[in-house]
Amino acid sequence: MASLQIKISELMAQKKINAVDIEKETGLNRNTVYSIIAGNSKNPSAHNLQLIAQALGVTLESILIDEEEIQISSLSDEQMKAFADATSSTINIIIARGLNFPLNKLISIIKEVYQYALKANPPSVDDRFVDWLLDKYKN
Structure with missing residues (x-):
């Protein structure tokens, strides 16, 4: 560790x-x-x-x-849904904006979106945060 x-x-x-x-x-x-x-x-x-x-x-x-x-089985249903939403939203925005990232960076971005989504109650993805994050990483 x-x-x-x-x-x-x-x-x-x-x-x-x-x-x-x-x-x-x-x-x-x-x-x-x-x-x-x-x-x-x-x-x-x-x-x-x-x-x-x-x-x-x-x-x-x-x-x-x-x-x-952290094992995937340790995630609650709510956390798994948030992860799926974070992945889907992030990928869709990347495609819509015509961006391209190496796999390790893409995974890192999705993890950040997921962690940010968990802060909401109930957990939800904020597309404005995704846009901001993608702008930060594309430079």
Whole structure:
């Protein structure tokens, strides 16, 4: 399993977010974020990790667990529907816009759309988010 600090650092780089951005959004002390990504904080609180995950636009689970460890059978019917909707919507928008992505990038985009969809209650795909995300990745 990838270490917590590596996972958070990678997400920060992907999303072009730094510790100051997280501090402003969450109210956390910047040293808290730096301490976690430097590996100096051996037992960060669940609350702090949840705030960081929210600032990064991901679930706490995605920070704590490697994707390879998450089995499809562990998804609820609602989560599976959200994943199917995220996949369908993302592919349809890519085709409509005439975009083309390598498979690994496409999977990454679909995962982000899925994770964002899970934030809604009930989970649903926001096509505006998909458009924004595709604009971010096509550059």
